[in-house]
Amino acid sequence: MTNGLIDFVLVSVALLAIGIYGLAVKRNAIRMLFGVEMIINSANLNLVAFARFIPNSQGQTLALFSIAIAAAEVAVGLALVIVAYRMYQNIDIKDFRSLKG
Amino acid sequence: MVDTVFLALSVLTIGSAIVALEIRSLIYGSIALMITLSGIAGFFLLLDAPFVAMFQLSVYVGSIAVLILFTVMLVRRELIFNKIEDKRRRYAGIGLMLALMLGIGMIIIGSGMKSMETNSPTVDYKKIGADFLTYYSPALIVMALILASSVVGALTLARREDITNDQRAD
Numbered sequence: 001m002t003n004g005l006i007d008f009v010l011v012s013v014a015l016l017a018i019g020i021y022g023l024a025v026k027r028n029a030i031r032m033l034f035g036v037e038m039i040i041n042s043a044n045l046n047l048v049a050f051a052r053f054i055p056n057s058q059g060q061t062l063a064l065f066s067i068a069i070a071a072a073e074v075a076v077g078l079a080l081v082i083v084a085y086r087m088y089q090n091i092d093i094k095d096f097r098s099l100k101g
Numbered sequence: 102m103v104d105t106v107f108l109a110l111s112v113l114t115i116g117s118a119i120v121a122l123e124i125r126s127l128i129y130g131s132i133a134l135m136i137t138l139s140g141i142a143g144f145f146l147l148l149d150a151p152f153v154a155m156f157q158l159s160v161y162v163g164s165i166a167v168l169i170l171f172t173v174m175l176v177r178r179e180l181i182f183n184k185i186e187d188k189r190r191r192y193a194g195i196g197l198m199l200a201l202m203l204g205i206g207m208i209i210i211g212s213g214m215k216s217m218e219t220n221s222p223t224v225d226y227k228k229i230g231a232d233f234l235t236y237y238s239p240a241l242i243v244m245a246l247i248l249a250s251s252v253v254g255a256l257t258l259a260r261r262e263d264i265t266n267d268q269r270a271d
Contacts, residue, residue, distance in 0.1 A: 025194035072251035079255035
C-alpha cells in the first residue's frame, strides 16, 4: 500500500473545512444539509483510515453504525424542511427565525 | 507517496464537493453531492474496506442522494435556482475554510503521522459480520429501532392533515 495515513487524513480535513463553509455561509436549508453530509463523510473516512492503519476491525464497525445513523438523520431533516416549506413557502433559513414552537 | 488513483479520487471528491455547494441549481448540486459520496466510497475501497464501501454506495448514493433529489423536486422552481447570500459573510466563510484547512493541516503534517505506513494484513469482512452478530448485537438492535422510529417520525412530520380521503383524486 503506497498511500500513507496522512494523505487520507488531509483529504478528510479538506472535506470537513468545505462542509463547515457550507454550513456557515449558505442560507438554503437543503444546501446546509449538503454541508452536514460532507462533515459526516469526512468523519467516516477518518474512522476507516485509522482502522486500516492501526489495524483493527472496530473502526469499520463504527463507520457502518455512523452511516446508518446518518441515513436516519437525513430522513428526519428533509421531513422538517418539507414541513417548514409548507408553512412558509420558502426554504430560506432567514424565514425560519419565527419557528419558536 | 500517493499514487495516481488516490490523486484522481481526491480531486474528484473535493472538486465535486465545492461544486455541490456553489452551483446555482440545487438539482445539479445534489448530483455533485452524489459524486462526492461515490468518491468517498472509492477511498474506502483504497483502504481495503470493501464492505464499508458497498454499504456507503447503497445507503448514501442509493438512498440519501435520491431522497434529497426528490425533496428538491417538491420545492418551487424559483427556489431551486435562487441563491441569496451575504457577500461579507461569504468572504468570512471562505477565510474560515482556508484557516481551518491550513491550521489543522499544519498540525497534522507536523505530527508523527507522516511515517505511518502499514504492511499488516487487511481486516476480513467476515470478521465484521461476526462482530455485528455477537459483540455488537445489542447495538445493532438499537440501531434498527432508531432507523424504524426515524422513518415513522419522518412520515408523521411530512403528513398533510388538510387532505382527507374523499378529496383524493384516485
